[in-house]
Amino acid sequence: xxxxxxxxxxxxxxxxxxxxxxxxxxxxxxxxxxxxxxxxxxxxxxxxxxxxxxxxxxxxxxxxxxxxxxxxxxxxxxxxxxxxxxxxxxxxxxxxxxxxxxxxxxxxxxxxxxxxxxxxxxxxxxxxxxxxxxxxxxxxxxxxxxxxxxxxxxxxxxxxxxxxxxxxxxxxxxxxxxxxxxxxxxxxxxxxxxxxxxx
Numbered sequence: 001x002x003x004x005x006x007x008x009x010x011x012x013x014x015x016x017x018x019x020x021x022x023x024x025x026x027x028x029x030x031x032x033x034x035x036x037x038x039x040x041x042x043x044x045x046x047x048x049x050x051x052x053x054x055x056x057x058x059x060x061x062x063x064x065x066x067x068x069x070x071x072x073x074x075x076x077x078x079x080x081x082x083x084x085x086x087x088x089x090x091x092x093x094x095x096x097x098x099x100x101x102x103x104x105x106x107x108x109x110x111x112x113x114x115x116x117x118x119x120x121x122x123x124x125x126x127x128x129x130x131x132x133x134x135x136x137x138x139x140x141x142x143x144x145x146x147x148x149x150x151x152x153x154x155x156x157x158x159x160x161x162x163x164x165x166x167x168x169x170x171x172x173x174x175x176x177x178x179x180x181x182x183x184x185x186x187x188x189x190x191x192x193x194x195x196x197x198x199x
Contacts, residue, residue: 023058025068025162027194031075035171035185043082047089047186050075054192063103068113068146070095070166074122079174079184086130087174089137089184090122095168097146107153107160113146117168119186126176134177137184142169150196158198166190 029052036046052075058068072093079087097113119140126133148164168188175181 021060021198023060023066023196023198025056025058025194025196027054027056027162027192028052029054029072029190029192031188031190033077033186033188035187037182037185039081039180039182042180045079045081045086045182045184047077047079047184050077054190054194058099060101060198064101066099066101066111068097068099070097070117077186078127085128086126087124087135087176088127089124089172089174091137091172092118092120092122093168093170094118094120095144095166097144097166099146101150107156108149108151110149111147111164113144115144115146117142117144117170119170119172121172124174130176130179133179136175136177138173138175140170140172142171144168148192152196152198160196160198161194162196163193166192 031052032049033047036044038044052072054072056068056070058066060066074090074092076090078085095117097115099111099113101109101111121137124135124137126135145167146164150160150162152160170186171183174184
């Protein structure tokens with residue numbers, strides 16, 4: 001009996017996976033850090049806000065559950081100490097979220113998601129008064145949350161538009177040689193607007 005029940009469950013999961021759909025999303029995002037870092041004897045360190053191209057790929061297991069992988073282009077932040085630019089950081093922010101889509105009879109589908117994100121340093125350099133000083137930024141990993149909606153007009157077979165807000169918990173370690181080492185509290189909120197296409 002247990003084997004039969006297990007087989008039925010696996011069969012159901014397989015059928016659900018086979019019935020899934022893929023969705024590609026192309027968006028533009030405003031990335032707004034929400035935290036700054038206070039360094040004793042140095043001052044306030046803060047990353048600036050940036051705009052970025054943020055495509056993603058999503059797989060729907062069924063009408064309600066999906067998984068989305070954010071594949072943003074490298075994002076650059078100017079990091080200022082007491083308002084003066086000191087470090088430029090470029091990084092990749094791969095993020096994956098498990099989502100619940102509130103499917104209904106309309107073309108308007110709200111969703112929420114939770115998952116994880118990474119800060120992968122792509123390039124870093126010192127600027128301003130610190131120009132020429134060696135700097136190293138370590139990778140970091142953190143929690144990610146997401147809320148938004150997708151809207152598909154009645155006459156659109158596959159296309160839609162979407163808007164969402166994400167939060168990422170990120171504090172990569174920054175080491176400026178012979179100057180200081182600190183955790184750069186970024187914790188950005190990401191506002192995204194774009195187009196979706198479902199296969």
